[in-house]
Amino acid sequence: MPNNVLIVDDEKFLTDTLGAFLKSKGYNIFKAEDGQTTLNIIKNEMLDLVLLDIKLPGVDGIEILRLMRRDYPQVKVIVMTAYDMEYKQRVDDIGYDAFFLKPLLLDDLTREIERLLSGEKTATPLAEDKIKNTRQPVQGPQFTPLEGALPKARLLIVSPRNLISGLLKDYFSKREICNGIYEITESGLEQLEHIRKFQPDIVLLDIALVGMLGEFGLTLMNLPQPPKEIILFGDPAVKWEEVEALTRRGTRFIEIPSDLHDKGYPIKDTIERLDNAVKDVCIKYGLVKKEKSYEP
């Protein structure tokens, strides 16, 4: 039975040409030129391997990679990008099976695909001057950080959308659901005294606060005890320039559309992605509490 391969790139010539080439090699090919189509195919098809361009319109390749690693770990992922070594640390943290900087050479790509799908443990030697930075899969942060320990943090939710902030507050308040110990508060942009007193470890910031993100972010970072990280969330359809600039610098962004009944973004999945982002930060900064039964 032929292997199912998904090719994801916003250049149609590339998906068509690469698709025809790999089809001639005996693979069953799916193609996508944007993030949403990619998500639909991933969810509906039994894929063996994904060739993933990082820079995509709509849902970006990094979020797709994160989803793949979390929900479809058996699917091999080859990450491709052009000049965006700035993204490399982010994709390293998530993990992949191979990384190619464009321009691609088809012989080398084919060899790598064959190696991954055959389940070979050692890499076939690749021409150093043609393929850069191919590496073995990196283990991303674990979502259950330590045996017998839970993420523990103060979360500040800043959102004009009462329904979504209520849902998040409800979710993170229930330890048995979110599997973490979180102290939660909500705030508006002006309630700086309240924020200063609360001393949030992590800020969940809705991008619906158009035009104020940058200034508010700076204000937070200038607090006597600034938060460890700000995690952006919001409707990907209104992800505007300031958000793009922040995400290119490494700020996490989790899609939660305005329409909470959007079938492309099941609310349970989107809140879990936000939960995972919070847990990533907790692991990174050691914001954990050991369970009593594991204490000496």
Next chain:
Amino acid sequence: MATIRELFHSLGNKHNILTVGCGATKETVEECLKAEGLSKIVKDNLLEILKNLEQITNEALEADKIATEIHDRIYKIIDPDTGKPG
């Protein structure tokens, strides 16, 4: 107006189209060469095409190296997202 980062990204994609396009075309030509009964002139022409495709691929890779050099120098002095001195 596109940012410097976006321009370099587009440039990288253009080089990629060259190498992938040449690679796929090379594969097609190699398949043609397997056909039986090809005249010498057809065979020679196909081999010439393969040679030219190899040349285009190498030139695209060289262009990419030059673009990478420019990218690295520019990124040291200019913020690629704002275009202002970094």
